[in-house]
Amino acid sequence: xxxxxxxxxxxxxxxxxxxxxxxxxxxxxxxxxxxxxxxxxxxxxxxxxxxxxxxxxxxxxxxxxxxxxxxxxxxxxxxxxxxxxxxxxxxxxxxxxxxxxxxxxxxxxxxxxxxxxxxxxxxxxxxxxxxxxxxxxxxxxxxxxxxxxxxxxxxxxxxxxxxxxxxxxxxxxxxxxxxxxxxxxxxxxxxxxxxxxxxxxxxxxxxxxxxxxxxxxxxxxxxxxxxxxxxxxxxxxxxxxxxxxxxxxxxxxxxxxxxxxxxxxxxxxxxxxxxxxxxxxxxxxxxxxxxxxxxxxxxxxxxxxxxxxxxxxxxxxxxxxxxxxxxx
Amino acid sequence: xxxxxxxxxxxxxxxxxxxxxxxxxxxxxxxxxxxxxxxxxxxxxxxxxxxxxxxxxxxxxxxxxxxxxxxxxxxxxxxxxxxxxxxxxxxxxxxxxxxxxxxxxxxxxxxxxxxxxxxxxxxxxxxxxxxxxxxxxxxxxxxxxxxxxxxxxxxxxxxxxxxxxxxxxxxxxxxxxxxxxxxxxxxxxxxxxxxxxxxxxxxxxxxxxxxxxxxxxxxxxxxxxxxxxxxxxxxxxxxxxxxxxxxxxxxxxxxxxxxxxxxxxxxxxxxxxxxxxxxxxxxxxxxxxxxxxxxxxxxxxxxxxxxxxxxxxxxxxxxxxxxxxxxxxxxxxxxxxxxxxxxxxxxxxxxxxxxxxxxxxxxxxxxxxxxxxxxxxxxxxxxxxxxxxxxxxxxxxxxxxxxxxxxxxxxxxxxxxxxxxxxxxxxxxxxxxxxxxxxxxxxxxxxxxxxxxxxxxxxxxxxxxxxxxxxxxxxxxxxxxxxxxxxxxxxxxxxxxxxxxxxxxxx
Numbered sequence: 001x002x003x004x005x006x007x008x009x010x011x012x013x014x015x016x017x018x019x020x021x022x023x024x025x026x027x028x029x030x031x032x033x034x035x036x037x038x039x040x041x042x043x044x045x046x047x048x049x050x051x052x053x054x055x056x057x058x059x060x061x062x063x064x065x066x067x068x069x070x071x072x073x074x075x076x077x078x079x080x081x082x083x084x085x086x087x088x089x090x091x092x093x094x095x096x097x098x099x100x101x102x103x104x105x106x107x108x109x110x111x112x113x114x115x116x117x118x119x120x121x122x123x124x125x126x127x128x129x130x131x132x133x134x135x136x137x138x139x140x141x142x143x144x145x146x147x148x149x150x151x152x153x154x155x156x157x158x159x160x161x162x163x164x165x166x167x168x169x170x171x172x173x174x175x176x177x178x179x180x181x182x183x184x185x186x187x188x189x190x191x192x193x194x195x196x197x198x199x200x201x202x203x204x205x206x207x208x209x210x211x212x213x214x215x216x217x218x219x220x221x222x223x224x225x226x227x228x229x230x231x232x233x234x235x236x237x238x239x240x241x242x243x244x245x246x247x248x249x250x251x252x253x254x255x256x257x258x259x260x261x262x263x264x265x266x267x268x269x270x271x272x273x274x275x276x277x278x279x280x281x282x283x284x285x286x287x288x289x290x291x292x293x294x295x296x297x298x299x300x301x302x303x304x305x306x307x308x309x310x311x312x313x314x315x316x317x318x319x320x321x322x323x324x325x326x327x328x
Numbered sequence: 329x330x331x332x333x334x335x336x337x338x339x340x341x342x343x344x345x346x347x348x349x350x351x352x353x354x355x356x357x358x359x360x361x362x363x364x365x366x367x368x369x370x371x372x373x374x375x376x377x378x379x380x381x382x383x384x385x386x387x388x389x390x391x392x393x394x395x396x397x398x399x400x401x402x403x404x405x406x407x408x409x410x411x412x413x414x415x416x417x418x419x420x421x422x423x424x425x426x427x428x429x430x431x432x433x434x435x436x437x438x439x440x441x442x443x444x445x446x447x448x449x450x451x452x453x454x455x456x457x458x459x460x461x462x463x464x465x466x467x468x469x470x471x472x473x474x475x476x477x478x479x480x481x482x483x484x485x486x487x488x489x490x491x492x493x494x495x496x497x498x499x500x501x502x503x504x505x506x507x508x509x510x511x512x513x514x515x516x517x518x519x520x521x522x523x524x525x526x527x528x529x530x531x532x533x534x535x536x537x538x539x540x541x542x543x544x545x546x547x548x549x550x551x552x553x554x555x556x557x558x559x560x561x562x563x564x565x566x567x568x569x570x571x572x573x574x575x576x577x578x579x580x581x582x583x584x585x586x587x588x589x590x591x592x593x594x595x596x597x598x599x600x601x602x603x604x605x606x607x608x609x610x611x612x613x614x615x616x617x618x619x620x621x622x623x624x625x626x627x628x629x630x631x632x633x634x635x636x637x638x639x640x641x642x643x644x645x646x647x648x649x650x651x652x653x654x655x656x657x658x659x660x661x662x663x664x665x666x667x668x669x670x671x672x673x674x675x676x677x678x679x680x681x682x683x684x685x686x687x688x689x690x691x692x693x694x695x696x697x698x699x700x701x702x703x704x705x706x707x708x709x710x711x712x713x714x715x716x717x718x719x720x721x722x723x724x725x726x727x728x729x730x731x732x733x734x735x736x737x738x739x740x741x742x743x744x745x746x747x748x749x750x751x752x753x754x755x756x757x758x759x760x761x762x763x764x765x766x767x768x769x770x771x772x773x774x775x776x777x778x779x780x781x782x783x784x785x786x787x788x789x790x791x792x793x794x795x796x797x798x799x800x801x802x803x804x805x806x807x808x809x810x811x812x813x814x815x816x817x818x819x820x821x822x823x824x825x826x827x828x829x830x831x832x833x834x835x
Contacts, residue, residue, distance in 0.1 A: 195698045197690040204687055207676035214635060214665065214673045215688045215742070216656040274678045 026268025026316070027280040034287050041294040048297040055176060057289045059168070062178035063088075063240035064256075065285035068263040069189045070233030072281040075264050076193070077226050078206035078273030079127060079134035081120075084234050085256030086145035091116050091238035093149060096158035096248035099165040108165055112242075113235030117228050119145075124227025128220040142257070153250035161246060168244040178240045185236065186282040193278060202226060206273030262309060263288065266316050334397075336361050336526045337382065337413070337495055341391035344377050349731055352377045354391070355552045357545060359495060359526040364517060366541035366558075367530045370570055370788060374550040375530055379497050382528065383415045384408030414488030415497040422480055422487075424473035429454035431472055432487045457486040461516055478509035485516065496520060497528045502536060503621045514540055532787075534563045546570055567818070582773050584797055587611030590781040591750050593632070596641035601627040601805040605641070609750070609781040614772065616796030617785045618821050624805040625785045626668055629752045632783075633665040634658040645750070659688060664748035666739050668755045668785070670732075674739035677728030681719055682708035684727050684738050689745045711741035716767055733764025740771065751775065752783045757791065769795060789818055801825055 042049040067084055074081050091112035099108040123141055127134045170177045193199035201222055204212040213219050242248050267284035269276025292305045338358035344351055352374040359365040369375045380386045381393070384402035393400050395411050402408045405415075422431050429447075432454045440446035454468040463482050472480060481501060488496055498517070502510045517540055521527060531537060537544060537558075544561060546553040546569040553569045561569075589608045596605040601624035609615045617625045630636045632643065634652040643650055645661055652658045658665070667673035675684055685708045686693055693704050708723040715737040719725040727738050736756065743751065756772065757765045772795060776782050786792045792799055799816040801808040801824035808824045 195701075197694050197697075197699055200683065200687075200690055200699065203679065203683075204676050207678045208672075210673045211676055212687075214633075214655050214667060216654075216659040217687075218654070218656055274676065 027277060027283055030283045030287055034290055037290050037294055041297055045297045053293060057293050059176040059178040061285060061289035062182035063237040064259055064263060065182045065282040066185055066240060067234055067237035067260045068281040068285050069185060069278045070230030071260050072264040072269045072276060072278045073202060073226050074230050075269045075271060076206045076273060076276055077202045078209060081138045081230060082257050083138040083141035083145060084260055085253060086142050087116060087119060087234050088238045088241060088256060089251060089253060090145050090149050091235060092242035092248050093153060093250045095238060095242045096161060099161055100158055105165045109239050112238045113232060116231040116235035120227040120231030121224060124224035128223035155251055158248040158250060166243040168240045181240060182282065186278055189278045203274055262313055266312050271317060335359060336396060338394050339391060342381055342388045343390035344381065344386060344388050350550055352550045359528055361526050362521055362524045363542045364521055364527045364529050364540050366537045366544040367528055368544060368566060368570055369547035373547040375547055379499060379528060379530065383413055383497055409491055412492055412494030414491060414493035416481065416484045416488060416501060417499055422472045422483060425471060427469050427471055428466060428483050429468040431483055432457065432490050436491065457489055461486055478505050493525065495526045499530045502531060502533060581795060582777055585612045585777055587779060590646060592644040594642045596631060597639050598631040598636050602631050603805040605807050607800055607810060609783055611779045611781055612776050613797045614776050614782045614784055614795055616792040616799045617783065617802060618792045618799055618825060619802035620825055623802045625802050626754055629665060629754050629785060632752060633663060659746060662749035664743035664746055665752045666743055666754060666756060670735055670739050675727050675735060678726055680724045680726055681738055682723040685711050685741050685745060688742055707745060715741055715771060733760040736760050736768060748780060750781045754785045755787060756784065789821060
């Protein structure tokens with residue numbers, strides 16, 4: 001159980017693996033799977049472990065992990081956002097347009113983050129106060145963003161991006177910036193969820209909204225807040241996404257929202273709300289990228305990636321349902 | 329007439345336990361065609377377990393079920409329904425967006441020659457069934473959503489009859505009916521009996537039992553206390569069988585220390601079920617609220633606690649007028665509410681005991697922005713010790729894995745963490761086993777002695793009478809009377825609960 005976070009829980013005499021699983025559950029399983037994958041594929045094809053490939057796996061997919069942090073929070077609270085892929089597409093276009101138009105790079109980085117938060121504040125308000133199910137609100141938002149983006153840009157590419165705008169290609173202490181961002185943001189968010197009353201209230205709302213409200217948790221304000229935070233992470237993910245190549249494609253990356261939701265769910269976030277961690281979602285995002293790369297390096301058609309991920313989703317949700325049956 | 333033929337269905341030695349707690353031990357029960365057999369017992373006595381075994385929802389751990397002498401075992405309600413057993417549940421299981429006829433034949437539609445549903449036959453047979461239940465006013469094409477509770481109940485009965493029910497289980501069928509509808513339902517039951525249907529009738533209401541039943545069986549703490557012909561028992565002897573001990577022994581109430589008025593409510597109104605409620609509670613006092621289901625007791629609590637804020641009226645705490653628009657505001661004013669349905673409103677079952685206990689006080693348990701885990705755990709350990717919460721996994725056990733009584737203790741512990749001045753308890757011992765029940769009663773009595781003003785809603789008359797310093801009786805959203813402990817008896821409270829209803833209906 002992801003909740004067993006107090007030392008007294010660990011004092012009892014249990015095996016290391018059992019302890020790992022009960023304290024970190026799905027997260028530990030994913031970590032073990034990922035390490036095993038690196039070892040096995042590395043033995044088959046040593047080039048899999050080359051610095052270039054590792055950089056592709058980690059840095060190239062860090063934006064998915066960062067977006068999945070916010071998504072994990074949303075799902076833990078008992079909601080969902082299917083518009084995040086479209087939002088990232090729109091924000092990337094805004095960011096690139098500002099950069100090309102000659103605004104300072106910090107403006108090109110900051111504006112999409114603020115817009116992401118504003119858009120999601122609106123979504124959160126409709127979910128919290130108008131009490132429209134989040135799947136409906138975000139489906140609507142998905143259409144608006146996707147349709148609006150294509151109408152405005154006509155699907156053109158933004159190129160000639162200034163070099164200092166491309167932060168995802170830089171290094172900090174010789175470590176790629178996306179990797180640093182992914183690790184730091186994941187740890188900060190994990191601490192936020194685990195050590196702060198705010199995080200705890202999200203688990204309570206996702207676990208049993210009625211009881212949470214009866215206990216005095218201000219549900220509406222928390223829902224708006226968690227959507228705004230999710231918008232913040234979507235903004236950060238956008239920056240990593242938009243600055244990793246020399247061009248920005250002014251369309252919505254296909255299936256991005258599904259990849260992000262899937263990362264959260266495979267990372268152990270219960271799709272019914274109330275449990276899971278952001279560490280799990282980050283690990284799962286990297287696991288996908290690792291699987292995708294492993295398929296290429298073992299000469300298996302990359303089309304299998306989707307199928308493998310699909311199997312993982314079903315297995316994870318099944319495990320979650322079995323676990324729930326035990327607690328109910 | 330009753331008892332002239334052998335039993336249609338009989339259980340011998342029926343036993344059932346959940347998580348090691350035996351809820352039904354070695355119970356014999358039978359019902360004959362053309363008989364109304366009343367099933368009585370306090371909440372948690374094992375009535376619902378017994379009827380769930382008969383209806384195939386639970387498989388007993390021990391004992392045999394025989395239908396007309398033949399041993400059977402049900403692995404689902406479908407098996408039971410094939411053998412002619414039907415249940416009309418308290419919460420009616422109809423589909424509101426379908427018509428009466430569609431509901432009656434749902435899952436067993438008559439087919440036409442080409443294999444489709446034969447709607448003409450569905451409507452005709454529905455019509456005939458409703459007519460046989462003296463319900464000519466119901467149109468078979470009406471959506472169930474538009475029917476009253478009493479009408480829906482008749483549709484449920486028609487549905488049971490459409491499957492050729494030989495045994496009809498009725499679980500508290502009159503709990504949410506108005507008096508006129510009760511009479512009508514009783515006529516329907518009599519008509520069914522005359523047709524040879526075996527009826528198992530679960531009810532708390534003595535007048536109905538004496539008016540309808542041929543035999544009566546009393547359960548207590550999961551055991552069979554006795555099965556008697558109705559002529560052999562009186563109301564008093566039934567109550568004695570149900571309760572087992574006298575009320576004084578059951579509720580060892582400590583001498584109260586009653587102080588000043590703490591909570592005053594004047595002209596409180598909210599919706600249809602909270603009309604002009606005016607009462608007060610003193611420090612150290614337990615005010616019991618009695619009334620039938622649907623009389624507005626829970627609604628009054630929800631209004632006081634800000635879940636459904638008041639539309640009119642004043643609430644004063646310590647003489648100061650306050651407004652309560654949300655549970656958070658109520659909590660900050662020192663009010664705590666232990667809800668009726670702990671699974672729904674009281675607990676987050678996937679979370680641990682520690683996390684549930686700290687839920688209402690998490691802000692106070694935090695330094696800066698961080699939760700102080702050590703303090704949080706210490707509070708939970710103390711709560712487990714103080715309330716005798718039995719959990720194998722200690723404070724890290726998810727509350728969903730605890731028994732009902734222990735879950736209830738966690739809810740109470742959560743609210744006591746807020747150090748409330750006013751504690752509202754809604755059915756504090758519902759679904760709690762007998763041992764835990766008296767522990768919870770002891771906790772409530774002890775709290776009152778520390779000066780907490782307690783409002784206790786309960787459907788169990790012995791509990792209300794045994795625990796309360798004063799008893800407020802509600803009916804149909806109105807306050808009927810407030811009785812002192814000395815005046816409050818089963819008769820006086822019972823009369824106020826029901827007699828006033830007739831008067832109000834007539835008015």
